[in-house]
Amino acid sequence: MNIAFKSLANKYGTPLYIYDFDSLQARYLSLKEAFEGQKSIIAYAIKANSNLSVIKRLASLGAGADCVSIGEVRRALKAGVDRYKIIFSGVGKQDHEIQEALESEILFINLESEAEMKRVEFIAKQLDKEARISIRVNPNIDAKTHPYIATGLHESKFGVEIDMAKRMYIYAKNSPHLNPIGIHFHIGSQLTQLEPIREACAIVADLTRSLRAIDIDIKFFDIGGGLGVQYSDEITIDPKAYANAIKEATKGLDVTIMCEPGRYIVANSGYFLTKVLYEKQNPTHRFVIVDGAMNDLIRPSLYGAYHKIEAVEVVGEESPANVVGPVCESGDFFGKGVYLPPLAPNDLLVIHSAGAYGFTMSSNYNTRNKSAEVALEEGKDRVIRARESFEELIRLEEEYL
Numbered sequence: 001m002n003i004a005f006k007s008l009a010n011k012y013g014t015p016l017y018i019y020d021f022d023s024l025q026a027r028y029l030s031l032k033e034a035f036e037g038q039k040s041i042i043a044y045a046i047k048a049n050s051n052l053s054v055i056k057r058l059a060s061l062g063a064g065a066d067c068v069s070i071g072e073v074r075r076a077l078k079a080g081v082d083r084y085k086i087i088f089s090g091v092g093k094q095d096h097e098i099q100e101a102l103e104s105e106i107l108f109i110n111l112e113s114e115a116e117m118k119r120v121e122f123i124a125k126q127l128d129k130e131a132r133i134s135i136r137v138n139p140n141i142d143a144k145t146h147p148y149i150a151t152g153l154h155e156s157k158f159g160v161e162i163d164m165a166k167r168m169y170i171y172a173k174n175s176p177h178l179n180p181i182g183i184h185f186h187i188g189s190q191l192t193q194l195e196p197i198r199e200a201c202a203i204v205a206d207l208t209r210s211l212r213a214i215d216i217d218i219k220f221f222d223i224g225g226g227l228g229v230q231y232s233d234e235i236t237i238d239p240k241a242y243a244n245a246i247k248e249a250t251k252g253l254d255v256t257i258m259c260e261p262g263r264y265i266v267a268n269s270g271y272f273l274t275k276v277l278y279e280k281q282n283p284t285h286r287f288v289i290v291d292g293a294m295n296d297l298i299r300p301s302l303y304g305a306y307h308k309i310e311a312v313e314v315v316g317e318e319s320p321a322n323v324v325g326p327v328c329e330s331g332d333f334f335g336k337g338v339y340l341p342p343l344a345p346n347d348l349l350v351i352h353s354a355g356a357y358g359f360t361m362s363s364n365y366n367t368r369n370k371s372a373e374v375a376l377e378e379g380k381d382r383v384i385r386a387r388e389s390f391e392e393l394i395r396l397e398e399e400y401l
């Protein structure tokens with residue numbers, strides 16, 4: 001890694017999100033190329049990193065978009081994603097969101113319950129439209145990941161079980177306002193084992209065959225996202241092996257494969273840069289207090305997630321430290337027992353693999369302004385989101401004082 005963190009900090013201030021767009025492109029292409037020879041759409045999961053410039057960069061490479069709110073659909077359209085590559089998922093779509101999705105003529109709406117199907121049908125009828133839909137099937141597979149990000153078991157709120165899906169497809173086929181063209185599953189996030197994906201694929205491919213047999217023409221086979229990345233020493237799934245497993249499971253089906261990677265594309269392409277404020281030695285623990293906090297990057301607090309943390313251009317004998325932010329919560333930490341050299345105020349720490357579920361999960365807790373975001377591209381750097389100001393932060397309250 002040869003990113004000029006120090007000069008970026010001088011130029012843009014800290015805390016700062018930095019995204020390497022060349023890496024972003026390489027990650028996208030590694031997956032797209034793995035599916036070579038098959039009809040495929042890589043629908044980037046906007047929620048992982050929704051910066052408009054990130055989406056625009058991926059759209060320019062031909063990426064589609066997987067959206068979980070109408071706001072994300074709007075972002076995708078604004079950033080130039082082809083509407084026929086945009087899909088809309090999520091368990092709780094509201095009427096106005098469904099209506100706008102239908103009017104926007106995106107590829108399909110991904111249904112997550114029978115009640116939602118009836119709602120979509122009703123709204124499509126009012127608009128005198130035929131809604132293209134897909135149904136999210138819950139294959140009851142243990143994805144072997146963190147329980148907060150496992151979504152493919154019956155205990156999960158996501159999707160519908162196989163028999164229900166079948167009934168819904170038959171209903172949809174017979175409705176003049178529903179057009180079932182896709183089938184979908186997503187068993188979890190940060191998946192590092194291929195086997196659960198292979199199993200889920202086989203189950204959903206069987207269902208697809210039985211739907212074909214009763215004349216329900218499924219054209220899009222959507223395997224969801226969830227491809228894991230390396231945060232520390234995880235062994236991740238090889239994209240070629242992934243694509244081959246899916247090819248195998250869908251043999252003879254003649255479908256367009258869709259996948260919805262978020263983390264895989266952006267996580268390792270992003271860095272969170274933060275500045276040391278103080279060192280503090282308690283009787284038992286060394287603390288390094290930095291200017292970034294849980295409101296900027298909540299993954300360590302929320303999931304106990306590991307992120308590699310390194311000092312920038314500082315050497316010396318390393319000892320374990322807890323890296324913490326200024327927020328008034330004991331859960332406000334980036335790492336515990338991190339081996340770091342002695343640090344002085346204004347030294348920099350870089351937190352790796354921060355490109356996914358970093359900025360998008362940030363908040364204004366403790367009235368902290370959201371960080372700026374910067375893109376690196378072909379040796380150049382540019383702002384892609386300005387640092388939020390206090391005035392912007394209070395704007396929606398001020399007039400009511």
Ligand SMILES: *Cc1c(COP(=O)(O)O)cnc(C)c1O
Nearest residue numbers: 045186189225226260261262263
């Ligand atoms: C969150 C989500 C994704 C993206 O997950 P990653 O682990 O970031 O790849 C894809 N599809 C659906 C339906 C999701 O909810």
